[in-house]
Amino acid sequence: xxxxxxxxxxxxxxxxxxxxxxxTPKDLAVKAYEISAGVMIxxxxxxxxxTGTPEEVEPLIEAIREFxxxxxxxxxxxxxxxxxxxxxxxxxxxRPGYLGHEFEMQRVRYISxxxxxxxxxxxxxxxxxxxxxxxxxxxxxxDPRRLKKLIEAEEP
Amino acid sequence: MVKVFIYPxxxxxxxxxxxxxxxxxxxxxxxxxxxxxxxxxxxxxxxxTPEEPKKGLKWAAVEVxxxxxxxxxxxxxxxxxxxxxxxIRDPDYAFGCMGCARTxxxxxxxxxxxxxxxxxxxxxxxDEEGVGFVAAIKEFLTGLKTEGSA
Numbered sequence: 282x283x284x285x286x287x288x289x290x291x292x293x294x295x296x297x298x299x300x301x302x303x304x305t306p307k308d309l310a311v312k313a314y315e316i317s318a319g320v321m322i323x324x325x326x327x328x329x330x331x332t333g334t335p336e337e338v339e340p341l342i343e344a345i346r347e348f349x350x351x352x353x354x355x356x357x358x359x360x361x362x363x364x365x366x367x368x369x370x371x372x373x374x375x376r377p378g379y380l381g382h383e384f385e386m387q388r389v390r391y392i393s394x395x396x397x398x399x400x401x402x403x404x405x406x407x408x409x410x411x412x413x414x415x416x417x418x419x420x421x422x423x424d425p426r427r428l429k430k431l432i433e434a435e436e437p
Numbered sequence: 438m439v440k441v442f443i444y445p446x447x448x449x450x451x452x453x454x455x456x457x458x459x460x461x462x463x464x465x466x467x468x469x470x471x472x473x474x475x476x477x478x479x480x481x482x483x484x485x486t487p488e489e490p491k492k493g494l495k496w497a498a499v500e501v502x503x504x505x506x507x508x509x510x511x512x513x514x515x516x517x518x519x520x521x522x523x524x525i526r527d528p529d530y531a532f533g534c535m536g537c538a539r540t541x542x543x544x545x546x547x548x549x550x551x552x553x554x555x556x557x558x559x560x561x562x563x564d565e566e567g568v569g570f571v572a573a574i575k576e577f578l579t580g581l582k583t584e585g586s587a
Contacts, residue, residue, distance in 0.1 A: 285479040293470070298449060346457075356452035357462070359469030366482040378447065384530040385449045388560055391567030392450055399571045410572035416559045 293338050294358040297329040297345055298382070300389050301352035309353075313345050323362040327382070328353075330362045351396040354389055439581045442519035444544060445531040446512065451523055454571070458578040463519055468511035485511070497543060504536035509543060516547045521554040521581050523574065528560065554581060 299309050310324035313331070320333040320341050329345070331338055346353050360367045369376045399407060439460045443451035446465040455462035472484035480486045485507050493506030496513035524545060531541060548555065556577040561567040 283479040285477050285484065287474045287476060290474050290476075292474075296449070354449055354453040355456060356449045357464065357466035357470070359466040359473055361473075364473075381445070381447050381530045382449060388562075388567075389450065391561040391564055392454075392571060393567075394564040395561070395567035395569075395571030398568045399575055402572070407572045407576055410568050411576040413569050415563070415566045415569055416561070419562070 288364075289332060289361040291334060292332050292361065293335050294330055294332045294361050295338060295342050296327075296356050296358050297331060297342065298354045298356075298386065298389070299328040299349070299352060300354070300386060300393065301349045304349045304352065309345070309348065312348055313341070316344055317341060321362070327386070330358065332361055351393045351400075352389075354392075439520045439578075440518050441578070441581075442516060442522040442548060444522065444524045444541075444548065445528045446515075446544070447531075448525065448528070451525065451574075454574045455523070455578065458575055460521075460578055460581065463515045465511065468515055472511075496547060501539070501543075502536065504534075505539045505543065508536060508540040512540070512544055513547075516544065516551065519548070519551070519553060521556075521577075522548045522551075523556045523558065523577070524548065526557060526559050 297309070297313075299306055306324060306326065306328045310322065310329055313322050313329055317331075318337070318341075320331060320337045323330040323332075331342060331345075333341070342355050346355060362368075363370075365371045367376060367378075399410070402410065440463050441455045441460050442463045443455060445451075446463075448464065452462040452464055452466075469483060475484070477484070478486060489510035490503040490506040493501075493503075493509040493513065496509040496516070497506045532538065554577070556573065558570060558573060561570040
């Protein structure tokens with residue numbers, strides 16, 4: 282069994298996703314480089330990956346978020362960028378975890394809309410909005426038991 | 438700052454919301470990062486060693502398959518650390534092999550039995566649902582008391 286010596290020990294890596302009509306990942310990368318002060322930034326098709334010590338990364342991602350607060354989304358990543366166990370340059374095909382990002386990126390437009398609306402609400406309005414459950418009013422597929430009853434009720 | 442466990446544990450939206458409203462999200466990345474950055478014996482791809490299923494015994498019974506116990510060794514300590522949780526019901530993309538499915542069930546079981554503040558939601562499918570989703574999360578997170586506060 283081989284010894285394992287990790288790279289980038291003591292660092293954190295964050296994904297920065299941007300889904301904005303006004304800001305492309307490339308624009309975001311240029312703006313982020315300007316304020317990065319030496320923190321490692323990797324530009325990707327969906328945004329950025331930022332790697333550094335927690336003390337360096339936290340203020341930087343907060344500053345990045347301010348470029349477009351309702352359209353920039355940030356999450357932690359376990360692996361550093363370019364890691365051979367995860368990087369698609371070595372594995373081929375989509376990176377493991379891409380499916381989840383793809384699924385959620387289809388829904389962030391609703392979250393962006395929600396963030397914009399909620400920012401302008403007072404406590405009472407927010408409570409009313411939070412108490413509503415529009416998803417419970419969605420159309421549901423026909424219950425098979427009900428379908429069975431309908432079939433059985435049919436006259437021969 | 439309250440530690441909030443997110444389910445699905447890899448969720449970008451939940452992780453962002455929790456951090457955005459001033460708390461600390463606990464998800465897969467935290468557990469994986471800890472393993473990836475710890476020197477030891479090489480065990481690719483996730484540095485899950487044969488020791489993990491033994492550690493997982495704390496959260497899953499001995500007759501539970503080792504795959505589930507190994508996964509619980511990653512999530513179990515995070516669930517113990519969690520002071521609140523947000524769960525998204527039936528997330529389409531969190532399906533996987535039987536090991537993932539059983540681990541997901543076990544995570545939710547532990548969270549629901551932990552007597553911590555819990556928010557249960559579904560993914561939004563329209564702008565109006567998005568407003569409700571964000572408002573519910575913001576109200577839940579702003580209501581969480583940090584330790585030592587009134």
